Amino acid sequence: MPSEVEKARVGIYAGTFDPVHAGHIAFALQARQAARLDGVFFMPERRPRGKKAVTHYAHRVAMIRRAIRPYATLEVLETSEKSFSTVRTLPHLKKQFPGTTLVFLCGSDVVAHMGTWPHIAQLLTEAELCIGMRHSETTGYVQQALEKLPVSPRRLVLVETSALAVSSSQIRRALRTNRGVHGLLESVKRYAAQEWLYV
Numbered sequence: 001m002p003s004e005v006e007k008a009r010v011g012i013y014a015g016t017f018d019p020v021h022a023g024h025i026a027f028a029l030q031a032r033q034a035a036r037l038d039g040v041f042f043m044p045e046r047r048p049r050g051k052k053a054v055t056h057y058a059h060r061v062a063m064i065r066r067a068i069r070p071y072a073t074l075e076v077l078e079t080s081e082k083s084f085s086t087v088r089t090l091p092h093l094k095k096q097f098p099g100t101t102l103v104f105l106c107g108s109d110v111v112a113h114m115g116t117w118p119h120i121a122q123l124l125t126e127a128e129l130c131i132g133m134r135h136s137e138t139t140g141y142v143q144q145a146l147e148k149l150p151v152s153p154r155r156l157v158l159v160e161t162s163a164l165a166v167s168s169s170q171i172r173r174a175l176r177t178n179r180g181v182h183g184l185l186e187s188v189k190r191y192a193a194q195e196w197l198y199v
Contacts, residue, residue, distance in 0.1 A: 010097050011040035011130065012077070013105040014084045016048045016168070018055045019192065020064045022183040023166030027132040027159065028074055031105050035130045035157045040105065041077035042068065049083055055197060066187035086119040090126060102127040103157075108137045111145040121150045128155040135165045172198045 013028055020042070028040040042064050046057045054060075061076060068074035077096075081088055093102055104123070108131050114120055131142060139158060146153065166183030174181035175189070175198040192198055 008097070008100045009035065009037045009103060010100050011035065011037040011103045011105050012043055012093060012127075013040055014043040014045060015106075016051060016054060017042065017044045017060050017064055018168050019060065019171060019188045019197075020067045020185070021166050021168060021171055021188070022185055023161075025067060025071070025074070025185070027107075027161055028105065029071065030159050030161050031103075031130045031132065031157070032073055034159045035103050035128070037073075037103060037130075039073045039075060041075050043077045043079065043084070045083045046079075047082040059191075059195060059197060063188050063191050066191055067185050069187070086117065086123045090123060094126075103130050104128070105130045105132070107132050108134045108142050111142050114145070115148050115150070124149065124151050124153045126154070128157070129153045130157045130159060132159045132161050175199070 011028070011031055013024070013031075015024075017024060024042075028042070031037065032040050044057065044060045044064060048054060061078060064076050068076070079089065079092065081092075090102075094100075104127055106129070111131060117123070133139065133142070142158065146156070171181055171184050171188075173179075174184060175192050
């Protein structure tokens with residue numbers, strides 16, 4: 001834990017997590033080390049923008065809780081908001097974690113769309129970013145995308161990880177056809193079978 005003079009640092013990993021997979025877990029653990037985080041909170045969105053057929057929120061939360069059980073520094077953060085919003089979610093997080101530096105985790109594919117987020121300048125000014133590099137993208141690509149943002153991130157950490165090559169859509173297809181697939185967590189596989197998800 002941080003000393004009295006050292007400010008606590010908390011990672012916020014927002015997303016759909018439908019379902020959570022090994023890539024998500026690996027990135028959270030790597031981000032915690034690279035960005036010197038005291039812990040990482042998975043924050044699943046109830047109604048993610050741009051996605052229609054999403055598994056019920058309670059099921060996605062339950063799968064995350066099972067997936068992170070072995071890791072003391074990973075937790076779930078449930079909010080009542082339907083989707084992430086800088087003007088609503090950021091004040092809530094600052095109130096929940098007073099005196100804490102907030103670090104938002106995301107994949108490099110997200111950076112290209114950040115400029116379209118409402119109030120993105122406020123988010124980049126008041127919080128830090130930790131970006132996980134997907135195997136198909138380069139640091140040059142990310143830097144170019146960041147240069148198009150209205151302001152530079154308060155602080156940025158890039159994490160080189162092959163874990164994000166895993167995709168939830170591939171896992172959903174594999175579960176639907178009862179096939180094995182890289183990145184599928186055993187706890188998620190058991191829960192999905194028990195609740196008849198993705199069939």
